[in-house]
Amino acid sequence: MDVAAHPVEEHAAHDHIHPAPEGFIAKYVFSLDHKVIAMQYFVLGLLLMLIAGSFAELMRVQLWNPAGTFVQYQTFNQLFTMHGTVMVWLVLIPLVTGSLGNMVMPLQIGARDVAFPWLNMLSFWLIPVAALTLFASLLFPTGAPAAGWTEYPPISIQEGTGTVFYTLAIIIVGISSTLTGLNFLVTIFKMRAPGMTWTRMPLFTWATFATALINLFATVALSAALLALFLATAFNVPFFDPARGGSPVLYQHMFWFYSHPAVYIFILPAFGVISDVLPTFARKTIFGYKMIAFSSLAIAILGFTVWAHHMFPSGIAPWLQIPFMILTYIIGIPTGIKIFSWMATVWGGRIHFSTSMMYALAFIGTFSFGGITGVYLACVPVDLHEHGSYFVVAHFHYVVAGGAVTAFFAGFYYWFPKATGRLLSEKMGHLSFWLFMIGLTGTFMPMHWLGLEGMPRRYASYEVFAKAFPDAVFWNRVETASSFLMVLSVLFVAINIVVSLRSGRRAGNNPWGARTLEWMISSPAPYYNFKKIPIVLDKPYDFTQPLPYRNLDDPNQDPYPKPIEAVIPRRAPVAT
């Protein structure tokens, strides 16, 4: 099927452009507009990121001294559990799929909105409900959940109310995420502009498509796992009780069947962002368009087959460990294809070092680093040694903070002008970029060798370990100090947003000279997005060609848009 348009009998009733809603509530609170919903996701995500980040800072302060006297040990357990839970489900999913996906994907495919705007609004409003449910656990004497963000039974079942609230909250997030996936899949399948075949879709949309597949299919399995955990905790149902025939390992299977694909829910949109940002600022066609697009799909599908690599020390059969190890290695192939394609894209380009491009280039490095340690961990003997150590923490944070969050910032600086009509300050952008990168390296790099030396994760005190490895104190203090740089960086981002919204330079339609459809319309995008839906003529990203679409509103549009040089003055000399 290469024609996305489906004229059907009802179309006369719907064909007009709806007027924008009036009134504050309809416009900004219960809005059906995908762009407003994206901004709601963003504000909520950033707010929760500051909360969850402060949990992390409290943990780092606790680890300043090996004795760990800052908070009580049980509080420390609650801190790392809440940090992980909030960051994974209430920050990354809203920010990466909710905010970027909602803002950009319908614009990139030339749609007026997502397929089910009402469902989209529901998906958003479920997230604050989930957040409140999770934090409601603090009102009870046993407090927040404390068994780690994975909440393995039997510990989670023993702790009572915390687990109940955790499961309910994450089931709500799961429903929201499933509905978003459904919405996006239908939108991408059915609502592409005329002429936009699958191979003419921008790569961010491809990535969103792959993400939506995971959202739809894996998240339901997570809801099932947590429903089982909820029943086991609240009603004493013996799913996970070996005395009555149950199995704690079953929970790990059910949980990781979702939660491994879940990390691809963060990282696939990130890949999409990078694939859009790099060609624009390198002024060069993306290398290997089809390979990047299909590797997203391959990652999404392979992601369902590797979950048990999280469970090597949990006692799964040895004959099962080897296939899971090999399948995990295989995931490195599509990821490697992407990395090399991006490097080939940048090679020989006219690189403009905008903040967005800085983040995108840094992403290639940090993500490759985190990916390679992931390949180490997939190896059964190494994993048995490193599983409970800080090496895992280092790997995960390099992939998530160095991968997903870095790419999110790349996309944020890239699409902020489209969302608001103002450009962000490049100076403050560069400042927050360097703070973030130095903070990231300082915080998570030492964790690698601390983990290899055997420093156990999730410990509120490391006195015994510090006796054997006295340098651990030094490196932990480096980590604590560096982690505050990241907080500073996020605060600078917040200040940058506020300042730029008031007095930022006006962006115009296309400040970066980009080639995808969202840059055709004015910034901020009008309520109906496109007055007349454009016709897509050719592949995106080819900067030697005239624009790959026909703008029916403005036939005299410049066919070779250029970036505003005054905004991004620093340009590398042409390499060729």
Next chain:
Amino acid sequence: MTAALLERAIALIGSLIVGGTATFQLKNEWPVEGLDAQVTKLLLGLMIIGCVFAFFASLNILGNFS
């Protein structure tokens, strides 16, 4: 005549009627195009399998053999 025998009889006769009707519906649905029709065909087909299960269960051929 026990309750179990009555239940088996209802299941036997019912499975024949329901299975037959469902097969008839599937036959009628077969040439229809469209996503809803395709899914209906799949679901009707699976339901016919269910009727076959119920048929054999009512005859004591399936089930209870542990």
Next chain:
Amino acid sequence: MAVAATPGTAAYLDRIAVEERFRDVDPVYAETRDIRMFGFVLFLLADCILFSSFVFAYLYLRTSAPVWPPIVDGHQIERLDVAFGAMNSIVLFGSGVTMHFALESWKHLNKLAFNMWLVLTILLGAGFLGGQAHEYLSAPMNYTSSVFGASFFTLTGLHGFHVFCGVVFLTVLGIQANRGVYTGSKYFGLIAGTLYWHFVDVIWVALFFLFYLW
């Protein structure tokens, strides 16, 4: 590097061809029936995965158990009553058939037959729920003593919840249809209701096999 698509080149002609092809196509970007149907089928698929997860859990627990049904307090749990289960299954499958007839009657503009079949469907659905209630009260195990009871009550409870939602769904559809909400070719709700009801039947096929026959 390809030649730029400037007038006179083959690439330019390709672009003109695409433009000619789509210039008069008026794309529709609203909730049309096609879009809603696709979304609904995806919803059913997602729901199917919810059941599959619990079925996976059941298979995992069952295959790792030394004996099945498990032994509680020194006694092996009895098996479920196949005769009753088969009868109750037929009640549910029969409601699927009647729902299909209801939709067919609607398509042939026979409103009387539609109402008759729909009421019959709702009654059969409610009858199945009554049968399940009887099954729960007379079950040889409870949901805390063993994983057999746990998975049986969770899976059939989840399914029963779906049936209950379906009964409510069909009732609402019946009221809406008689109020004249669906006209002409606009009866997506009825198609969705029928698909959902068939889906609930098919889930029961799997559950009937897993708990009663195997």
